[in-house]
Amino acid sequence: MQAYHNLNQQFIAGEWQIGNSTHHIDNINPYQQTQIFKFQCANSDDVDTAYTAASLTFRQGVLNSTVTRVKIIENLAQIIQKRREEIVQWLINESGSTRMKANIEVDAALGIIQYSAQFPDWFKQERLSSQDPSRQSYVLRKPLGVIAVISPWNFPFHLSMRSVVTAIACGNTVVLKPASDTPVTGGTLLAKLFEEAGAPSGVLNVVVGSGREIGDYFVEHPTPKLISFTGSTEVGQGVGSKALASSRIKRLALELGGNAPLVILDDADLDLAVELTVMGRFMHQGQICMSTNRVIVDEKLHDAYVEKLLEAVAKIPVGDPNLADTVIGPIINQSQVSKHQAIIQHAQNLGAELVYEGGIHGNVVAPHVFTHVDPYFEIAQQESFGPILPIIKATNEQHALDLANNTEFGLSSAVCSQNIQRAQMFAEKIDAGMTHINGITVADHANAPFGGEKNSGLGRFNGRWIFEEFTRTHWLTIPQ
Incomplete structure (x- = not known):
């Protein structure tokens, strides 16, 4: 089996082609900081062509057959398993x-697929009771048409696949715009797999x-019926406003930023709390929307927890992402590294105490842990998207709940306690889309429904929830 090639080309209407823009993207290996290749960008003409192809294919009904859609999905799963290492x-x-x-990400994508x-089997006609005895009443589920997908760079393969395969399984066609940092793993690699x-x-x-050349045009274009966007809240708000203000109002599925709290109650198992912290914060360098962005720990356990945590953090393998035991690899690019440096310095300027400083080498940012963090410090209020951990002390359970909800975000959260009933009652009061008891964020x-409240997005992904997002309801009445 040959490895895929020509991954630095656009894939439009079933053809691999060079983009028509005069600009290019430098595809960079974040750890080695070397160029993988140059990618000739698409321009607005390419976007038009892609939307035209998707629209024509949808109108031709090539995905109307349940058998066709299931066969594509089954083939896709088999090919990914064969090409897993690639x-x-x-x-x-x-x-x-x-x-x-990377292996976790491939498994997640396979699960969605x-x-x-x-x-395809869920498109069943449902008969309703009719208030008009002379007519029969039915509800149909139908595909939307063309779905536009904008995916991020942190989990590019999974988060692109999550929308793309679901859309196609529901009978829609897709135009995908991956992040510029991950054009292959978020874009052209999927095109090869589906091909x-x-x-x-x-x-x-x-x-x-x-994004500067085609981002707005991609969203405002009249063709797509829904914009599926995964990324930062700031960019997502812009996407939402443009989609609603365009000539044709579009549906939105927005999965945005987070500020996930891990709440450690006064009866928590400290060893478990430390384990949840390490995996919840430092997996993939903290570049996960669900990552534990802050720990809220009861004052009775605070000092003992910090002591145990620092011992564990010092043992985290940091460096080459290709090594099997590495937990923390490189940050995606130098711009993000500079952002993390600014966050660390700003927190220190405000008076937070840096109790663990792992250092920064190239694009590798090792753990940085802060105590004496005021809940209104920027480090506690905003998503850092890096291996930076603020620890906030709570005076009691109610204070811990207030702190957990003291954010404009509401994506994921977790609570640690040896009393499951107590933890469940606490979890139900957290204003978030997802909460995990004695589990990582x-x-x-x-x-299961994936999504958030407040500034963490609109709608839900996965399961029957994404099926409802990516299809439409059509009421039909028929004479008796």
Whole structure:
């Protein structure tokens, strides 16, 4: 089996082609900081062509057959399993994923793919009781049409696949715009996989380009019926406003930023609390929307917890993402490294105490742990998206709950306690889309609703929730 090639080209209407923009993207290995290749960008003409191809394919009804859609999905799963190491290596080289994280990401994508194989069978006509005795009443589920997907660089393969395969399983066609830092693992690699799986021309189109050149045009274009965006809250708010203000109002599925708290109550198992912290904060360098962005610990356990945590943090393997035991690899790019340096310095300027400083070497930022953090410090209020951990002391359980909800975000959260009933009552009061008791804040199941409250987004991914997002309801009445 030959490795894929020509991954630095656009995939539009079933053809691999060079983008028509005069600009290019430098595809960089984050750890080695070397160029993988140059990528000629797409321009607005390429976007038009991609949307036209997706629209024509949808109108032709090539995905109307349940058998066709299921076969594509089954083929896709088999191909990914065969090409697993190739995909893992691309994630390591392009996104800076550690080997452990890359394998987790492939497994997550496979879970979504396998679950979505059920969707084609869910398009069943439902009969309603009719208030008019002369008429029959039915509800139909139908595909939306063309779905536009904008994916991020942190989990590029999984978070692109999550929307793309679901959309196609529901009978839609797709135009995908991956992040500029991960054009392959978030974009053209998926195009190769679907092409090999036998997806007809125009079902999936991938345009790689600068957000400054085609970002607004991609969202405001009249063709897509829904914009699926995963990324920062700031950019997501812009996407939402443009989608609603365009000539044709579009549906939105937005999975945005987080500020996940891990709450450690006064009866918590400290060893477990430390384990949850290390994996919840430092997996993939903290570059996960669900990552534990702050720890809230009861004052009775605070000092003992910090002592145990620092011992564990000092043992975390940091460095080459290709090594099997590495937990913390490189940050995606130098711009993000500079952002982390500014966050660390600002927290110190405000009076937070840096109790563990792991250092910064190239794009590798080792753990940085802060205590004496005021809950209104920026480090506690904003998502750092890096291996930086603020620890906040709570005076009691109610104070811990107030601190957990003291944020504009509401994606994931966790609570640690030896009393499960107490923890569940606490968890139900957290204003977030997801809460895990004695588990890490980073969790994603293919059959469970994934999404947040407040500034963490709109709608839910996965399971029947994403099926409802990516299809539409049509009421039909028929004479008796």
